[in-house]
Amino acid sequence: MTRYAIGVDFGSESGRAVLVDIADGTVIAWAVRPYDHGVIDERLPLADQTVELGPDWALQDPDDYLRVLQSTVPEVLRSSGVDPADVIGVGIDFTACTMLPTTAAGTPLCDVPAFRANPHAWVKLWKHHAAQPEADRINAVARSTGQPWLDRYGGKISSEWFFSKALQILDEAPEVYAAADRLIEAADWVCWRLTGVETRNACTAGYKAMWSKRDGFPDADYFAALDPRMRNVIDTKMSREVLPAGRRAGGLSAEAAAWTGLCEGTAVAVANVDAHVAVPAATVIEAGRMVMIMGTSTCHMVLSREEHAVPGMCGFVEDGILPGFFGYEAGQSCVGDHFAWFVENAVPPAYHEEARARGLDIHALLQDKAAAQRVGEFGLLALDWWNGNRSVLVDAAVGGLIIGATLATTPEDIYRALIEATAYGTRVIVETLEAHGVPITDMVACGGLADKSPLIMQIYADVTGRPFRLSASEQTPALGSAMFGAVAAGAATGGHASIEDASRAMARLQDRVFEPIPENAVTYDVLYREYLRLHDYFGRGENDVMKTLRRLRDQASGVRV
């Protein structure tokens, strides 16, 4: 008898559900729903008043997440015709750190009338970047008090992470902080809505909230040093019980069963992070194979049996990706966003007309033209820092650079230079991991960017000197969540006993392999050395011109500095 699992992937702009066959991972049906309020970055979506947001803010409406469940799950059941009784497990994955304050019952504070007009009562999306002063304080206090956990995060905590955001609430809206019985990842909050049981997942706790399996959270004295009111944040607003991936969080509640059309009691897996859930869904259940989720940004993950402090990583977490492994995560904050910025802001009308005439997407046109070039032929080099550098510099305040332009430089030249720059950025991450004891043998890519561009894959293979394969699924994270749903259901009910079993049964790669072309690799070695020199010169303090430009910009435009 065929059994099914459902995975729901909550992205930045929309949520998508897939219904898959547990035996072999076949996607039977899928559905997407954009968030009604999308990314809230200008003003709160209030009918009765105007509340403007600051320049680096990015919020979401938690009710949008529930509408995704209420819409997409019924849709995949309907379109597939599958009997809800045959769906034995549900898993979800989320952007992170995406967090919110709630009441003890789990009601988001933004749904409490007294706080509805306070931006700090809403969900802070991963790319909310307004907590940089708080991140700076978190880092300064950690360094001055010698916190041992700092090394696990490459020596620097990001403004995107949990306590930066929590501390910003406390700094700017102490009344919201005081009213928040719970501070919780949106992933865990949705899981709570599904099951009626509050759980905390090891992945976000480990990668975003300085938790580790061996040492737990930072101690109360550390939090008190940030702000005395924060001393007991873990015990009063969070939880010390943190569950590993694949564990059953609970059974579907009656209310959630009514929303989704699934059966009450259906196994729900502990929540997870979109990138991390993609690793076993991309067939990777062993050390040394790097998974790259390539979209607007790129997330790099690799497993190792060993613990190593690697400078400039996003973090490494024991059992953070798969049980029994240290999961190392790195990131590039601007990849697809980079190319999107370029086509929107810097491609002239003649190219758009040519693309229309040839029936091509503008990206496809640029890649077609760029693919005709030999490596190095166009004489440009770029630093891929349009949105800062997440790894290995962990610095949001560096900016993009292009060098070598001439009057003969064309749009496809620049486009190709931007692609190459992101490939060099990946190579920096790979080489940094290897230099610190985490070997990388080959690469598996997934995400829209990887699927759409053979040119990008070939450049990445040539630059990194490693073969690239592609995940077979076009919806790798959602498939991964379904896999964890199947594990939560367990082998006894027709699911899987472990995520390894689920991966072997349900995950696939495409046949095509992008092998490095030796002749290209030789030239890219020269270019990479030049990239690395600029990377270190502008990124490691020798020339702080990027910081100076940012400071002048902020002064001129009146940003809080």
Next chain:
Amino acid sequence: MTRYAIGVDFGSESGRAVLVDIADGTVIAWAVRPYDHGVIDERLPLADQTVELGPDWALQDPDDYLRVLQSTVPEVLRSSGVDPADVIGVGIDFTACTMLPTTAAGTPLCDVPAFRANPHAWVKLWKHHAAQPEADRINAVARSTGQPWLDRYGGKISSEWFFSKALQILDEAPEVYAAADRLIEAADWVCWRLTGVETRNACTAGYKAMWSKRDGFPDADYFAALDPRMRNVIDTKMSREVLPAGRRAGGLSAEAAAWTGLCEGTAVAVANVDAHVAVPAATVIEAGRMVMIMGTSTCHMVLSREEHAVPGMCGFVEDGILPGFFGYEAGQSCVGDHFAWFVENAVPPAYHEEARARGLDIHALLQDKAAAQRVGEFGLLALDWWNGNRSVLVDAAVGGLIIGATLATTPEDIYRALIEATAYGTRVIVETLEAHGVPITDMVACGGLADKSPLIMQIYADVTGRPFRLSASEQTPALGSAMFGAVAAGAATGGHASIEDASRAMARLQDRVFEPIPENAVTYDVLYREYLRLHDYFGRGENDVMKTLRRLRDQASGVRV
């Protein structure tokens, strides 16, 4: 009785004549004629065969210059109704170094059937850049033999200059070199066509052919060291008699009188260079006021009573601009070209649509948007080296750079950064001159770019900390040539006794003055220091990445290196 002079300005794409009132410089009539063959940079304009040119070639057809005379001078006479007998002087100015080989009678070798299909028999336009290997040899031999004149040219001779081009003819077409009875600037050749008398002008000889009033040309041993066949090039193919600006070259020949409709014997001034002739036409007849001719590139000129070796200048020539002064010249090889490249290659359709809807030129739209920004607000900095750096690095192989880009960077941000970069480049020139004994008090700009953009003028004033004024004439070089024509005619016939007299009578500035805004200047001082650091880091050998990129490009595309 009213007297008139005619000035003819020979540009890169066309020639233009003005007929002006000698008393006050009023332009009575003007006419333009594009060159029939324009810039010849792909193949020779031959009906019977195909002769392709190399990638950096740029030639012209000397007969196009004569057609300008035959067309525009009759037209200004006709449209003004002025009696040719009242036109007492003619002056011409030219791009330089623009040179050609001729017979002893002055027939261009490209008009000799045996040589018509040989590219080296044609006019080499100033921007013919294929003689870089020859320029390298000229510099290497000059350094190794300690040539004293090298310091006058900032320590480096350009591939654009006279002997680089002459040596390329000898290297690649020795039969053309051997057949050339004369090697001559096109300026002097046209003057020869007008008067029947071969003269050589001090301006091109001084700035482009290493001649000086005190020392003459380099000696025969130096030329022999370049190539033994070149030992006697000055005495056999050129002339040691070099005439200063304003001198009468001769009277109009009967043949030229027939071409132009002017009277035989009308005074013709010694030829001159377009940028240099603009100095007195921009009212500048004293030391310390810099004249900037701003077009596709910018030429900077300043007078001084003193002789100083200033590193990285194009050159300084005694009497080269005005008698009694050392004339210092510097240049930026990419200014208007820079902005033209940008709008052609990097401005998206929405901007072009907005420009159309608002009835604006695309440059005007971008400047309108850029003008709304506060200094530093957009966080970008650029190096204006899209076409290399003429002063003070004298290096064609450096490339453009933009730094500080983010996902919020707009086209107007980049456009403004490019404008500012050219202003910083000008400040480097100003400060280098001042540091070596040539003070600059204020600036007079002329040329299309200056006339069209108050934003550019204000940025230049803010960046350089000096007031900017604009020449009143929209055709400053042609006016300057008419002024020299009036001087060649002399005071006795109703002309002027000196170029100073002519300038005081005939030249005007616009009323508007762009004064530095102190608040902007403070921020620009910070940005300029950052520019200067990048300028020196990438331009003076500390990081040769631009050279490496150029080398890889040339290897990949198979250019002669």
